[in-house]
Amino acid sequence: MMKELGREEIRKGPWKVEEDEVLINHVNKYGPRDWSSIRSKGLLQRTGKSCRLRWVNKLRPNLKNGCKFSLEEERVVIELQAQFGNKWARIATYLPGRTDNDVKNFWSSRQKRLARILPQSKSSQQIKHCVPVFHQVPTLEAPKLSCSMEEESSSSRPQSCSSSHIDDTGMIKMVSLPDLINSNLPNYETNLCQFDFTPTEYQSQIPFPHIPQPQQEVPLSPESQQLVAKLGDPNFMDVFGHEDASGIGLGLTFFEQDGSCPEQSDKPDIFDSFPLDVFDQPPLDAFDQPPLDLFDQPDASPSEW
DNA sequence: AACGGCACCAACCGCCAGAAG
């Protein structure tokens, strides 16, 4: 996969181990910057953009390569997507070891799945004004999803998962996925649309859930560990390793204590609980501004980690 | 065993904003 660009040949496609080593070496020496110089120096026949992407998505330390999203992570993605929209890089800031690409892939694959599960969903156009319930999805302090960790370990039935809907009194109720699919709640969508929404009220009534801040100490992926060890620079991690964005943990831990990924198995996906179309909604203006203290931390883009 | 559908992932593309000249 070579491409002519003037006299230079630009390499594309999968990265070789040797290329990774060259790239890591460069970052080791100069830091995660000057990507275009990698090519101009003749180190790699890759564009600067390609080098940066490779570093950010695969080579930088502390990535959770090969780990499926935990339920907590899924929850955070849902919450933050509700608030920020498709700002994957920003969302990834709150998920230690995850890249914007990871989040993006995760979200789009769930979208596809939901599209299959709920083909009868209303068009986005039709439910444009039904945003409120979309924002209730993040309210995970409210009634707990029935698919708790404990239940999952004993039963991996996605059917046990539930979602929220608005009942006649305007209260949020949990709805099982089969109910949704089987249309046992004929007024489900109608009720969604009738919910009288005022952002201020909503904000005061439904607290924004605890979003975990990126952790400071995140274990290296085996791949990175191997390469770093190979390069043998003891200061490597000191320079680039422990700056996962703002770095103040708020209590949720995405890693097991031994640094491994949490067991993934085939836990039901809480995403499965929501109607497809609700995910198409843009964030409300009222939520464009992060709630209060949430973003006091300096804005760190994933590429700065 | 073969096939098709699906999920997941890596990487590219295009657009945009900011910096530098």
Place this chain on the structure above:
DNA sequence: CCTTCTGGCGGTTGGTGCCGT
């Protein structure tokens, strides 16, 4: 200012492996 370059980001695509039929 204007232009060019570079990096960042979101959207999209193509490859691969798994799983059910």
